Every structure is written in C-alpha cells, then in structure tokens.
Amino acid sequence: MKKKILIxxxxxxxxxxxxxxxxxxxxxxxxxxxxxxxxSSKVSEIESTLxxxxxxxxxxxxxxxxxxxxxSLLTRFLWLNLIGVPLGVFLxxxxxxxxxxxxxxxxxxxxxxxxxxxPSFLFFATVAYFLKYLSAWFYxxxxxxxxxxxxxxxxxxxxxxxxxxxxxxxxxKLKEIFTSAVSNVSNFxxxxxxxxxxxxxxxxxxxxxxxxxxxxxSILVLAILLIxxxxxxxxxRYWLMKKR
Numbered sequence: 001m002k003k004k005i006l007i008x009x010x011x012x013x014x015x016x017x018x019x020x021x022x023x024x025x026x027x028x029x030x031x032x033x034x035x036x037x038x039x040s041s042k043v044s045e046i047e048s049t050l051x052x053x054x055x056x057x058x059x060x061x062x063x064x065x066x067x068x069x070x071x072s073l074l075t076r077f078l079w080l081n082l083i084g085v086p087l088g089v090f091l092x093x094x095x096x097x098x099x100x101x102x103x104x105x106x107x108x109x110x111x112x113x114x115x116x117x118x119p120s121f122l123f124f125a126t127v128a129y130f131l132k133y134l135s136a137w138f139y140x141x142x143x144x145x146x147x148x149x150x151x152x153x154x155x156x157x158x159x160x161x162x163x164x165x166x167x168x169x170x171x172x173k174l175k176e177i178f179t180s181a182v183s184n185v186s187n188f189x190x191x192x193x194x195x196x197x198x199x200x201x202x203x204x205x206x207x208x209x210x211x212x213x214x215x216x217x218s219i220l221v222l223a224i225l226l227i228x229x230x231x232x233x234x235x236x237r238y239w240l241m242k243k244r
Contacts, residue, residue, distance in 0.1 A: 004234065007100050011230045014096035015206075018089065022210050025085045032077040039070045086124050093120070104241060107170035115166045119159045126152040161192055168244055184243075191239045198236060202229050 098112040129149055136144035165188070166177050205226045212219045 003103055004238075007103060007237075008230065008234055010096050010100055011234065012227070014092060015226060015230060017092055019206060019209055021085070021088050021092065022206070023213055025080055025088075026210070026214065029077060029080060032073050032080070036070065036073050036077070039073070090120055090124075100237075101167045104237060105167060105170050107167050111170055112167060115163055119156065119163045122152065122156045122159055126156050157196065160196065161188075164188075164192060164195070164240070168240060187243050188240070191236055191243060195233070195236045195240065198229060198232050202226070202233065205229060 094113055094116060098107075098109050101107050101112060102109070126149075129144070129152055133144040133146065133149050162177060162181050165181050165184070166172075166174075169177060169180060172180065205222055209219050209222050209226070212222065
C-alpha cells in the first residue's frame, strides 16, 4: 500500500512540475514576444535612419545595438521553445518515471533512459508534425501530409508498446523483447490500449489546464479529473504487472 501511495504521489508531483514548466515557459515566451513587438517601432526608425544619405557613426552604432538586442530576444525565444521546453519535459519524465518503474520492476535508470530515447523522440516529432499539419490545414497549405502524420502516430504506438515491454521485463535483452512483443500481443493488447487511451486524456487535460490558466478560467474541475486520470494510470500499471 505504501508503494502505491508513493507512486501516486510521484505522478502527482511530476504533473504539477510539468504544468508549472509549461506555464512558466509560456509566460516567458510572452514576455519575449512583447519585447519583440516593442522593437517594431525601433525597426522602422532604423530603416528611416539608415536610408538617409548621411548617417553618423553614433546612429549606426545605435542601430546595430538595437538589431543585436532584437536578435538576442528572438534567439532566446527560439531556444526556449525548441530546446528548453522539450528538454525540460523529457528530463522531468525520465527522472520521475524511471523512479516509478524502478519501484515496480526494479529496472535500472540506464536501461530506462536508453529505452526512452526513441519513443520520446517520436512523441515530440509527432506533436511537432501535428501542429504543422493543423497550421497547414488552417491556411489551406498542402506542405503537410496526412499520410506522414498517420505514419508517425502508428510508429509511436508500436515503439511505445515495445518500450512498455522493455520496462516490464528489465531482465530481458532487446531481441527477447521483440519476440515477447509479438508472442504476447493477445495478453497485453487490452491493458496497453487502456494505458495509451488514458495517457491521451492525460495530455488533453494538461493542454486544457495550460489554456485555461492563460485565459483566466477556473481549473478546479480539470484538476479533479486529472487526479482521477493519474489514479487510473496507476491502476493500469498494476494491471500490466499482473499480465507479466
């Protein structure tokens, strides 16, 4: 019972830190964006200044400084959203879920980390391409392919299934994991589908909380639902353990 409470608590702490990270990065990104907008008027001034026939060294230096500051803001904005947020989410997930699965199956941190690399990469790639597809659909662009999106989702599901077996059987080698993945499909298919479905609802609730905190809507109901989802995820983990 103590182990179940500990695992549930770790999942709750992970969720709170994840939401905090996303909200912090959103607010910081907004701050960068507001500062970039403030530079829009300066850009017009720089253009008019540099278009003059005679430009003093002081004006050139002032313009160069403004351009450097704008470039620095844009660089920080891109690094935060393209590197900082994905890396932060990955590290949070690795730390907390390696502890959770170690409590359940005694898997080593090294094995968990290595087995997490491919599914984590596919997850972020799928999310990025999904956002690209939504943008393309909204602007009537044909640069994003539905086939590629579906392919990424299928790959993510398959690799997640293999990853799940690798943490359930930490003593098995990779070749044995692939063999088990095929031979035990009928045994694991239902808990795996349930685990993926509940995981999807977990992500949806995180996104809704992210949006609601931005527009100032109460998240009490969403927070309660999230606690229930976390409880269901832990129940399915133990269901998977019994299937071993």
